[in-house]
Amino acid sequence: MSFTQTVFLPVTPDQAFDLVTQPERLRRWQTLAARDDLRAGGEYRWTVVPGAHAAGTFTEIEPGRVLAFTWGWEGMESLPPGSSDITITFSPAEGGTNVTLVHEGLDDEQAASHAEGWNHYLGRLVAVAEKGDAGLDVWGMPEDFDQLKSADASWAVLSRVLTAVGPEAANLPTPCADFDIAALTDHLRGSIVGIGRALGADLPEQAADDDGAQADAAARAEARIAAVVQPTLEAFARHGLEGELDMGFAVL
Known part of the structure; x- marks a missing residue:
């Protein structure tokens, strides 16, 4: 199964691309910490919430147009790093950019949970594009701590x-x-x-x-x-x- 969602950002395609690729900007809406080797074949690792680390490889990069990468979670046998595929496209629109995210290679349960997650974080992406700061992430408190x-x-x-x-x-x-x-x-x-x-x-x-x-x-x-x-x-x-x-x- 796959998940698809489009949001409108009141910024240029290049600025929208930076919001989803640059660690300093990712930390404003999606990640606590991010390591990016932004090139085809380069690896990334994002700490999304405490104890949850997404990782994979960039497969296609066209600044301001397309970003594609593999996706998975460290420590998750059912969806390990690199086991699904994400493509984000950036399309000019009046007053800004339409950003479309497609996440493929998920089973039914994974598609449902990732739909919830992407809807949450794409909402934060819109907020940071509009206001510069998405605020404290309410998902940032894990149920159990070590x-x-x-x-x-x-x-x-x-x-x-x-x-x-x-x-x-x-x-x-x-x-x-x-x-x-x-x-x-x-x-x-x-x-x-x-x-x-x-x-x-x-x-x-x-x-x-x-x-x-x-x-x-x-x-x-x-x-x-x-x-x-x-x-x-x-x-x-x-x-x-x-x-x-x-x-x-x-x-x-």
């Missing part, structure tokens, strides 16, 4: 806070007497980088330069932290809860 889901959920809360912190706030004070917002953001990023290194995360190259360095006032706090949170959370999921972690200053 440490891995709690890590994802912690980032869900933190990202909402950081989204409101613009470059103009860099020098504002915080409850920590020795840290303004820029310094506290640096400290947070450095802590996450340290955890990511211990987990063997594939961190961005600039992460090493940020240890002990003052934040770039021109960079958005949410984007800076997200760049190191995503690979760290992914490495945590691979590592799991068993064994030890050498932080350098202590073994946990």
Whole structure:
């Protein structure tokens, strides 16, 4: 079976394409964290809600026109990563763009559950295109928690806070007497980088330069932290809860 839905976005086709492909924009409406290798044959991994990770491969990319990729869920035997197909087309319309999503390769139960999910998230896509922010995702609270889901959920809360912190706030004070917002953001990023290194995360190259360095006032706090949170959370999921972690200053 398949699911098909079309929504209208009051933006250009290129802007609509960016909303569904760029990690910083995906985090506004669909994902908590996103890794994209945006090329035919490139892989992606999206944390949609705490503990739920979609993954697959991009199969066709025409910016502003077509995006196609395989789809599935980590840990789901009935629909593993790459086991279904999604095609999104972008058609110019008066005042904006019609975005049509077709999800194929689903059984009846999967089609029903994904229809509910896509209707929810396409509604959030419309909201972010119209208002710039879809708000807190009410689906972001899992019914049961473990440490891995709690890590994802912690980032869900933190990202909402950081989204409101613009470059103009860099020098504002915080409850920590020795840290303004820029310094506290640096400290947070450095802590996450340290955890990511211990987990063997594939961190961005600039992460090493940020240890002990003052934040770039021109960079958005949410984007800076997200760049190191995503690979760290992914490495945590691979590592799991068993064994030890050498932080350098202590073994946990």
